[in-house]
Amino acid sequence: MxxxxxxxxxxxxxxxxxxxxxxxxxxxxxxxxxxxxxxxxxxxxxxxxxxxxxxxxxxxxxxxxxxxxxxxxxxxxxxxxxxxxxxxxxxxxxxxxxxxxxxxxxxxxxxxxxxxxxxxxxxxxxxxxxxxxxxxxxxxxxxxxxxxxxxxxxxxxxxxxxxxxxxxxxxxxxxxxxxxxxxxxxxxxxxxxxxxxxxxxxxxxxxxxxxxxxxxxxxxxxxxxxxxxxxxxxxxxxxxxxxxxxxxxxxxxxxxxxxxxxxxxxxxxxxxxxxxxxxVSRRKFWLAYHTRPAGQVWIDQGAATALRDRGKSLLAAGVTRVENDFNEGSLVRILDFQGQTIGVGLSNYSGKDLQTIMGLKTDDIARVLGPGLYAEVIHRDNMLLDPAL
Missing domain, CATH: 3.40.1160.10 (Acetylglutamate kinase-like)
Structure with missing residues (x-):
């Protein structure tokens, strides 16, 4: 309104x-x-x-x-x-x-x-x-x-x-x-x-x-x-x-x-x-605010634009930096290349694994970590942009 x-x-x-x-x-x-x-x-x-x-x-x-x-x-x-x-x-x-x-x-x-x-x-x-x-x-x-x-x-x-x-x-x-x-x-x-x-x-x-x-x-x-x-x-x-x-x-x-x-x-x-x-959906609201972020994921300008303007999921190729050794499924804060928080979401990868695959294209993840893994680091359905943190 x-x-x-x-x-x-x-x-x-x-x-x-x-x-x-x-x-x-x-x-x-x-x-x-x-x-x-x-x-x-x-x-x-x-x-x-x-x-x-x-x-x-x-x-x-x-x-x-x-x-x-x-x-x-x-x-x-x-x-x-x-x-x-x-x-x-x-x-x-x-x-x-x-x-x-x-x-x-x-x-x-x-x-x-x-x-x-x-x-x-x-x-x-x-x-x-x-x-x-x-x-x-x-x-x-x-x-x-x-x-x-x-x-x-x-x-x-x-x-x-x-x-x-x-x-x-x-x-x-x-x-x-x-x-x-x-x-x-x-x-x-x-x-x-x-x-x-x-x-x-x-x-x-x-x-x-x-x-x-x-x-x-x-x-x-x-x-x-x-x-x-x-x-x-x-x-x-x-x-x-x-x-x-x-x-x-x-x-x-x-x-x-x-x-x-x-x-x-x-x-x-x-x-x-x-x-x-x-x-926002009540599910996304719950995902974003039910707990404090366990780590931080920094992304490049292209990934930030894809998330903000095109509603895309976050891929490993756009990740430039990972902070904290969080577990798979943890809530993490997403920061753009200027250090501004643009979202929070549930990571499909642990902090350690994400540090290993950051910057890689999706097809290369299987070569590094093995087959059957997620294409997205954070799926858009598990992400809230512009959170009030």
Missing amino acids: HVDDTSDWRDAKRRILENCERVVIKVGSAVLTSDRGLDLRVVNRLADQIAVLHDKGMEVVIVTSGAVAAGRRAIMHCKGCRDEGSLPARQAVSAIGQSRLMHEYDEAFFRYGKTTAQILLTRADFEDRARFLNARNTLRTLLDWRVIPIINENDTVAVAELKFGDNDTLASMVLSLVEADLFVNLTSAKGVFSENPEKNPAAKPLPVIEHIADLDIEAMCSGKTAVGSGGMYSKLLAARRAAQLAVPTLIVSGLTPFALEKAFEDDESGTLVLPAEHA
Whole structure:
């Protein structure tokens, strides 16, 4: 969906809100917490607004932060408990805070006759296809039962290599998991600005972003919020992933009173990120983002043109450099001759074998590695161009 000369972004937003049936709402730590820990007033106001949407028949999935902040508040009264910043300490604090966070959500929604369910996920739950589908089936059942799933990362068991890093990334993955048609990201900022407003007070607010794939997100964003782990950079990256799924994003201030209610009443605050005109398949989305790339493959200009402009698969002849000794079937990052990431995909060859055959014509691969091997290094069906990494 794109606005043109005969329509206005406000009309596009109105249509999006009118047609929304399933929404993922992400709530950041900077919204949910204060210097005293979890802010119960915010939790209750949020439940109030979400209950209104739910009563209108909308299916709502919440991706929430706040467990660590709630845990830190709790251990203030615990003798011998110290959060020294290590991974085990942070995981312990999260374990303490998660039950408290969920208790407050339960209490807040119970006042409106709503049932909630806690879902804790790690990247491994997305990486394993069977676990991914099982999580999807569970969430579908909960939504059919008119339950409000509340999702957080399972910090207690996730190792550093399998962490999402921030809940913006997790929320973008949940969009595909539940097949949502709208993403609302509640943050401490009043939407997206042309530059970082903390560094440039003259930065202009952007009411709409039509082509997020064309934005230089790194140039626009710098710095992170004091409480959260993502900042506007990760929110725009999540919105870019959502756009690839043809899911629009609303980035609004969760600190503004009744922000969520106003957003669904066609208020013009915040930023609307329009979806891409052509959605990628959910299978390709899963392939591209289920795990971090295990290595890098550099290609020449001819191969880059073939991938970008002609939708071709990557052949060994176009590979100029291989980094890391990844396994066959691993997700790898594809870089062009200038070092720019142009895609990710599943490699048919290990890093060691690919170093042996790079630059060779397809007919020569059998002579080097033996017969019966793949013609393509990465087939186009197992490749996503322009990933939001």
